Amino acid sequence: MSLPHAILTALLEKPSSGLELTRRFDKSIGYFWSATHQQIYRELGRLEREGYIRALPAPTPARGQKKEYEVLPEGRAELARWTAASQDPKPLRDPLLLRLRAAAVVGTDGIEADLRRHLDLHRRQLAEYEEIEKRDFPPGLDSVEDRLQHVVLRAGIDLETFWARWLEQSLEELGLDLS
Amino acid sequence: MSLPHAILTALLEKPSSGLELTRRFDKSIGYFWSATHQQIYRELGRLEREGYIRALPAPTPARGQKKEYEVLPEGRAELARWTAASQDPKPLRDPLLLRLRAAAVVGTDGIEADLRRHLDLHRRQLAEYEEIEKRDFPPGLDSVEDRLQHVVLRAGIDLETFWARWLEQSLEELGLDLS
DNA sequence: TTCTCCATGTAATTCGTTACATGATTGT
DNA sequence: ACAATCATGTAACGAATTACATGGAGAA
Numbered sequence: 001m002s003l004p005h006a007i008l009t010a011l012l013e014k015p016s017s018g019l020e021l022t023r024r025f026d027k028s029i030g031y032f033w034s035a036t037h038q039q040i041y042r043e044l045g046r047l048e049r050e051g052y053i054r055a056l057p058a059p060t061p062a063r064g065q066k067k068e069y070e071v072l073p074e075g076r077a078e079l080a081r082w083t084a085a086s087q088d089p090k091p092l093r094d095p096l097l098l099r100l101r102a103a104a105v106v107g108t109d110g111i112e113a114d115l116r117r118h119l120d121l122h123r124r125q126l127a128e129y130e131e132i133e134k135r136d137f138p139p140g141l142d143s144v145e146d147r148l149q150h151v152v153l154r155a156g157i158d159l160e161t162f163w164a165r166w167l168e169q170s171l172e173e174l175g176l177d178l179s
Numbered sequence: 180m181s182l183p184h185a186i187l188t189a190l191l192e193k194p195s196s197g198l199e200l201t202r203r204f205d206k207s208i209g210y211f212w213s214a215t216h217q218q219i220y221r222e223l224g225r226l227e228r229e230g231y232i233r234a235l236p237a238p239t240p241a242r243g244q245k246k247e248y249e250v251l252p253e254g255r256a257e258l259a260r261w262t263a264a265s266q267d268p269k270p271l272r273d274p275l276l277l278r279l280r281a282a283a284v285v286g287t288d289g290i291e292a293d294l295r296r297h298l299d300l301h302r303r304q305l306a307e308y309e310e311i312e313k314r315d316f317p318p319g320l321d322s323v324e325d326r327l328q329h330v331v332l333r334a335g336i337d338l339e340t341f342w343a344r345w346l347e348q349s350l351e352e353l354g355l356d357l358s
Numbered sequence: 359t360t361c362t363c364c365a366t367g368t369a370a371t372t373c374g375t376t377a378c379a380t381g382a383t384t385g386t
Numbered sequence: 387a388c389a390a391t392c393a394t395g396t397a398a399c400g401a402a403t404t405a406c407a408t409g410g411a412g413a414a
Contacts, residue, residue, distance in 0.1 A: 001372095001373095002272075002274045002277055003373080003374090005277065005278075005281060006277055008281075009277070009280055009281045009284055012284045012285070013284060017393075017394090018393075018394065018395085019392070019393050019394075022393095029277075029280065030270075031270075031271065032271050032272065032273050032276040032277060032280075033272055033273075033274075033276075033277050034270045034272065035374090036374080036375070036376090037393090037394085037395090038374090038375080038376085038377095038395080038396090039373080039374065039375085041394065041395060041396095042373095042395090042396095045395095065381085065382070065393075065394080066382095066392090066393065066394090067393085067394075076285060079281055079284070079285050080285040080286065080288070082278075082281070083278045083281045083282050083285055083286075083289070083290060084288055084289025084290060085289075086292070086293045086296065087274055087275070087278075087293065088300075089275065089297055089300060089301070089342075090273075090274070091209075091210075091213040092210065092211050092335070092338065093181075093211065093212055093213060094211050094212075094269075094334075095181045095212075095266055095269070096266070096268065097211040097212075097331050097334055097335075098181055098184065098185055098188070098208075098211060098212050099184075099261075099262045099266075100327050100330065100331050101188055101208065101211075101327070101328065101331055102184060102187075102188045102258055102261070102262045103262050103327055104323070104324040104327040104328055105188055105191045105192060105258070105324075106191070106255060106258050106259040106262055107259065107262075108323065108327070109259070109263055110262070110263025110264075111262060111263060113265070114265045114266065117265065118268055121267075121268060122268070144283070144287065144353070145283040145284075147352055147353060148279050148280070148282055148283040148287070148353070149280065149283055150352075151279065151345075151348070151349040151352055151353070152276050152279050152280055154345065154348070154349075155273075155276055155345055155349075156271065156276075158341055158344075158345055159271065159341065162337055162338065162341050163268075165337075166330075166333065166334055166337055169330070169333070170330040170333075170334075173326055173329075173330055174323070174326060174327070174330070180400095180401095182401080182402090196365080196366090197365075197366065197367090198364070198365055198366080201365095214402090215402080215403075215404090216365090216366085216367090217367080217368090217402090217403080217404085217405095218401080218402065218403090220366065220367060220368095221367090221368095221401095224367095244365075244366085244409090244410075245364090245365065245366090246365085246366080
């Protein structure tokens with residue numbers, strides 16, 4: 001039940017149309033909760049039916065016309081309720097770890113190349129996050145909002161750092177040099 | 180498409196019935212690919228229909244009777260193929276990070292207690308993994324299989340370490356002492 | 359006999375993904 | 387006029403979650 005709340009958060013930050021939301025989900029919020037335009041349109045319809053958001057009055061409402069949404073007080077209340085509610089952490093589910101475990105049974109042939117590729121992808125993502133940190137979070141920011149957004153970005157940076165280090169160590173441990 | 184391959188791996192390690200698999204998915208393999216008994220039974224049926232596994236001949240095949248499965252050569256081949264195939268890393272998707280982002284908009288009321296709870300849960304999981312490491316991976320193990328299983332466990336340990344540290348730092352950053 | 363596990367399933371729903379469809383706007 | 391792009395959707399499917407159903411075996 002996270003997607004509707006991701007959308008409510010995005011719309012509170014700035015009222016938007018479906019496609020604008022889709023673009024914003026390719027960065028920012030999408031860094032920790034991705035979504036496609038099909039999911040977003042479906043969810044916008046649901047949220048509107050349930051009275052959490054409404055479409056801003058448009059001159060000519062028609063298919064193919066831009067439709068902007070804003071959050072209603074009920075939507076904000078629901079988001080506050082959900083944010084405060086306790087939730088268990090999801091158990092880890094990672095195909096790459098599963099593949100290594102399988103490789104212990106059927107052999108490691110062909111997996112090293114993909115480990116190196118993952119290492120490269122995580123390094124790139126890390127660099128991107130660090131760019132954002134440098135740009136958007138100069139030292140000396142103090143508001144609670146800034147601090148919250150910063151710790152979230154920190155999670156992204158630390159996670160990518162973990163993956164990169166772990167992949168480096170694992171490649172070495174398995175006797176595969178780093179090219 | 181990971182669940183069938185998780186099951187093939189588990190069955191290669193040791194032929195099992197559905198319920199035995201379910202129990203093993205509560206530990207070991209389940210630490211990085213969890214599954215419920217409903218998923219497992221459905222997938223066992225599919226794998227059998229497709230000729231990847233077969234039920235061992237039982238004295239009295241009937242509902243409510245234990246049914247053991249073993250992997251056929253086709254199943255092993257499919258697992259080897261999947262293990263070697265390239266796969267993109269899944270984008271991060273974490274409800275807790277989303278809630279912090281939402282809290283930047285609707286306020287932090289009620290979220291600190293859950294952050295502390297998550298910290299506690301991650302510390303417990305970390306302790307459990309470290310127990311396993313001490314028990315199953317004494318220094319001096321050398322086979323490729325052991326090393327592979329060890330780096331997988333290492334990923335679990337490092338991930339839990341990351342979450343615990345990140346939660347400690349975030350609670351502090353948000354001005355909430357660690358009680 | 360009834361209760362409690364063990365063991366194997368079915369059913370309904372939701373969420374995410376992939377592919378496709380349609381209208382409006384802008385540039386050439 | 388045509389193509390490309392913007393924008394909003396539909397349809398179909400697969401995977402995961404939740405709840406429920408059925409049967410067998412042993413203990414009180």
